[in-house]
Amino acid sequence: MSLYHEAAALLTGPSTHGGSLKSRVFSNKDLKSPPAQVYALALETCKWSSVLKEVVESAELLKHERKLTPILSILLVHDHLLAKGGIALPASHGLRQSIDRHKARLTSEFTKARIRRRCPTIETFRDLIEAEYAGPVQHPRWIRVNAIKSTLDAQLETTFKGFEVVPSITQVMTAPRKKKVLCLDGHIPNLIAVPPSVLDFTKTEAYKKGEIILQDKASCFPAYLLDPRPEDGDIIDACSAPGNKTTHLAGILSERGFARGQTIHAFEKDRNRAKTLQKMIKIAGSDAKTVVHPAEDFLRADPQAEEYAHVGALLLDPSCSGSGIVGRDDVPELCLPEALASKNKPGNGKSGNKKRKRAEGEEEMKPAPAMMVDDDGQETVVSSEKDLQQRIEALAAFQLQIVLHAFEFPNARKVTYSTCSVHKGENEGVTIRALGSEVARRRGWRVLRREEQVRGMWEWDVRGEVEGCEGDKEVAEGCVRAFRDDGRGTMGFFVVMFVRDGTVDGEKKQVEEDEEGPYVRDQQGRVVRDENGIPTLKATGRKAVEVDDTEGDVRFGSGSEGEGPFVRDGDGRIVRGPDGMPTLKKGADEESEDESEDDWSGFDD
Numbered sequence: 027m028s029l030y031h032e033a034a035a036l037l038t039g040p041s042t043h044g045g046s047l048k049s050r051v052f053s054n055k056d057l058k059s060p061p062a063q064v065y066a067l068a069l070e071t072c073k074w075s076s077v078l079k080e081v082v083e084s085a086e087l088l089k090h091e092r093k094l095t096p097i098l099s100i101l102l103v104h105d106h107l108l109a110k111g112g113i114a115l116p117a118s119h120g121l122r123q124s125i126d127r128h129k130a131r132l133t134s135e136f137t138k139a140r141i142r143r144r145c146p147t148i149e150t151f152r153d154l155i156e157a158e159y160a161g162p163v164q165h166p167r168w169i170r171v172n173a174i175k176s177t178l179d180a181q182l183e184t185t186f187k188g189f190e191v192v193p194s195i196t197q198v199m200t201a202p203r204k205k206k207v208l209c210l211d212g213h214i215p216n217l218i219a220v221p222p223s224v225l226d227f228t229k230t231e232a233y234k235k236g237e238i239i240l241q242d243k244a245s246c247f248p249a250y251l252l253d254p255r256p257e258d259g260d261i262i263d264a265c266s267a268p269g270n271k272t273t274h275l276a277g278i279l280s281e282r283g284f285a286r287g288q289t290i291h292a293f294e295k296d297r298n299r300a301k302t303l304q305k306m307i308k309i310a311g312s313d314a315k316t317v318v319h320p321a322e323d324f325l326r327a328d329p330q331a332e333e334y335a336h337v338g339a340l341l342l343d344p345s346c347s348g349s350g351i352v353g354r355d356d357v358p359e360l361c362l363p364e365a366l367a368s369k370n371k372p373g374n375g376k377s378g379n380k381k382r383k384r385a386e387g388e389e390e391m392k393p394a395p396a397m398m399v400d401d402d403g404q405e406t407v408v409s410s411e412k413d414l415q416q417r418i419e420a421l422a423a424f425q426l427q428i429v430l431h432a433f434e435f436p437n438a439r440k441v442t443y444s445t446c447s448v449h450k451g452e453n454e455g456v457t458i459r460a461l462g463s464e465v466a467r468r469r470g471w472r473v474l475r476r477e478e479q480v481r482g483m484w485e486w487d488v489r490g491e492v493e494g495c496e497g498d499k500e501v502a503e504g505c506v507r508a509f510r511d512d513g514r515g516t517m518g519f520f521v522v523m524f525v526r527d528g529t530v531d532g533e534k535k536q537v538e539e540d541e542e543g544p545y546v547r548d549q550q551g552r553v554v555r556d557e558n559g560i561p562t563l564k565a566t567g568r569k570a571v572e573v574d575d576t577e578g579d580v581r582f583g584s585g586s587e588g589e590g591p592f593v594r595d596g597d598g599r600i601v602r603g604p605d606g607m608p609t610l611k612k613g614a615d616e617e618s619e620d621e622s623e624d625d626w627s628g629f630d631d
């Protein structure tokens with residue numbers, strides 16, 4: 027079967043593969059053509075289908091070529107007009123000849139379609155189609171600067187040279203997809219948003235060297251909320267692959283300075299995914315500080331083992347329904363030409379119809395069963411609300427087990443739990459059940475209140491659902507949510523942090539100087555820290571931990587005074603608040619006059 031027949035069958039034929047176009051292509055083991063080629067052809071044809079319908083109808087192609095079906099006609103005309111190498115069939119092939127016979131007419135109708143849309147060149151026509159496909163508001167591309175290998179300033183001067191810095195995410199989301207604008211995120215340090223198609227960042231030197239990491243803003247919440255510090259001891263990332271959050275933890279700690287011997291333990295149950303994890307950790311430069319536990323189930327790690335005696339913080343990001351992932355449920359629109367259309371006026375055929383239309387002669391399509399694809403790729407057929415509830419319940423039971431296991435680590439004081447799901451059952455539901463558990467009560471685990479959270483997180487105003495928290499407003503406020511398509515540019519996400527004080531197993535109080543803990547505090551009650559984030563012990567007046575400075579300088583940014591948008595100290599280092607956010611130079615955060623509604627609050631404390 028040719029590439030075109032395979033793409034046609036995929037787009038209009040009966041399907042046993044539900045889910046997005048991507049998962050339909052890549053889970054279809056019967057394809058003879060390379061899946062990437064089938065996917066690209068099908069997706070691009072869908073994007074252009076309203077134009078192709080117009081061209082095919084105006085050229086009366088289906089009237090003259092009775093053997094062509096509507097779907098085949100637009101797939102072939104797509105490649106004829108828009109693919110670099112034209113139709114991927116020999117000149118003698120019947121399908122190709124059915125298009126070649128009408129070359130001149132098709133080209134002329136395509137030119138008319140372009141001019142009708144006021145596009146002077148084919149490039150502007152392509153941009154218009156991409157913009158229409160994305161809709162008026164687009165999901166930004168989020169880029170985290172990996173503090174182990176680079177700094178925000180260094181990236182602004184290299185990878186993002188020539189980009190205009192705009193103050194609000196709204197301006198990035200509504201900018202032309204290729205416009206060189208960027209927004210420095212106001213919640214997560216070292217995070218940049220740009221329009222989605224401005225550059226293929228995977229081809230940049232910075233990406234190849236691990237200086238930048240493509241990671242959605244919401245996916246940066248857990249490591250930032252966990253706020254890892256040198257005095258936290260070892261850290262466990264329980265469900266790590268592909269390693270975005272593991273490398274983020276390492277990035278934060280490298281800015282603060284790892285304590286001597288401080289280690290991140292990264293568990294990953296799936297052997298293949300563990301390989302990806304190892305690769306990512308190496309590229310990101312965090313391999314020296316990370317112990318990967320490949321193909322190891324976190325639930326089987328013994329909390330009492332000597333190896334984990336110094337674990338003070340855990341990040342839990344277990345498998346979930348993935349219902350918050352952007353693009354997960356994308357099935358592109360498809361406009362098909364009328365089979366026997368005679369001289370249709372352009373635009374007659376209701377192009378832009380949301381639903382897929384079938385023309386005469388197309389095979390009857392049975393509704394595909396809905397497919398739930400978890401964020402680690404596991405597929406479940408979900409054909410009713412009951413199926414969905416059962417799947418959520420099974421996931422929630424597993425997620426709860428992960429949280430309760432983490433609660434058992436003897437020296438753990440901080441645990442974040444996150445999902446990229448929008449379902450209450452996997453989020454607030456798990457939180458409430460964890461709080462009500464025997465181990466939580468025995469060991470004093472509670473939810474970190476909003477006002478106790480690191481600044482970017484307490485300022486984030488999308489919080490947990492009170493109803494999902496059984497009416498407990500304080501717990502709901504402690505939960506952090508993110509939704510797709512709410513104008514903030516993130517994926518759907520949930521994170522909560524559990525903490526406990528010095529009470530160990532309800533018995534002995536750890537030795538502390540007073541109720542406020544062992545560290546020196548300022549007049550506002552905040553722990554006084556040095557430039558590496560290390561607090562001073564009241565008892566000794568000395569630093570709480572020795573920072574490992576054997577691997578070179580611990581930096582909070584580099585470059586000379588006066589460079590970049592941030593305030594610098596006398597040594598040229600970026601000045602940051604206690605939460606790690608850089609301070610913008612005066613005027614750098616001023617809005618343009620016409621920017622009325624945005625969420626920018628600058629980086630000042």
Ligand SMILES: C[S@@+](CC[C@H](N)C(=O)[O-])C[C@H]1O[C@@H](n2cnc3c(N)ncnc32)[C@H](O)[C@@H]1O
Binds near residue numbers: 245265294296346402
């Ligand atoms: C949501 S993904 C993690 C994404 C990752 N935290 C990141 O930000 O790149 C969940 C991962 O947990 C792994 N996993 C699931 N159950 C596990 C377990 N019991 N122990 C260790 N890994 C597990 C899955 O194989 C999957 O790779």
